Amino acid sequence: MSTPADQSSSGQDDTDRPRALVAALLCLVVLTISGAVGLATAQPWLFPSLGPTVMLFFTAPKQHASRPMNALVGHLVAIIVGYGCFLAFGLAGSTAAPTGGLTLGYVAAGAVSVALTTLVLQLIRLPHPPAGATTLIVSLGILSEPLQLLDMAGAVLLVTVAGWALNRVTSNGQS
Template sequence: MLSVVLLAVVGVLGRVFGWLLLTTTLGPTAYLLLAHPDSEAAQVRNAVLGHTAATIWGLACLAVFGLWSNPSVVEQHGDSLQQIGAQALAVGLTLLALLVLNADHPPAAATALLITSGITRPGPPLYGMLVGLAIVITAAALLAKIPWLRQRTRQTVEDQSR
């Protein structure tokens, strides 16, 4: 439930300021940080390093494959072979970086895909996603430190898994 509230707040903030802050990578990140705050994948360090690595590799693959100003997969109604190559390589390099950095955070792979598919383009869409991630990671990390809230969230997760 806390994830719902946090994501709704981020979405409303984006609407107020005219930026798309709420992207598909935020949901899994919020879930991990709030529902499983003690897991390795939910560590703030891992979330920050994961999404940073994904952003760097996503942008690098856009440049290497000549896709910087290419239409998104949505606009094209499909992936070109260049986009498929960029997507696969960006995700692979992101996962390798996470392994090398010992920073497990699976939602980062979605960030790499959003960038290389052209859905989150360099410029305002990318900035919005990064601002949204910063808000979610910061707020979730702070909320996960509140003892009574942490206990209640843990209990809800345990109840749902039965």
């Protein structure tokens, strides 16, 4: 809780700027580490839904969706459901939606994968909204090879452990 002395002339809490800078730097560190693993292994250890995941870790660490368990389970469910939809809608062997064009099969796989991921995560009470992007990445064929899926899981584990550790070290405090 800030006091009137903590308020700048714009009415903004003077502690907001340092917190924002710390959050930005921690996002930079964690995603750089993940990207470095990707460069070293020539595998997809940096993909779009990791961005909002680390942003949650460092900008809203006390939110339920920011907990390490939510991130780990959320992305794991998303990968499994996304791959299941990718296969169930007969998309294996197809060119990924962004390069081959959106088809009825990709629309169905994408929509169903997000719906099922949402359903499962809500039912088990482990919501993690960035998982919605992960399931789309898989169901749209962007990353759909088994090795890529394992790399995605490894990257999620890495950024989650790094995020948790950095929040502990910086006293940013995850629940």
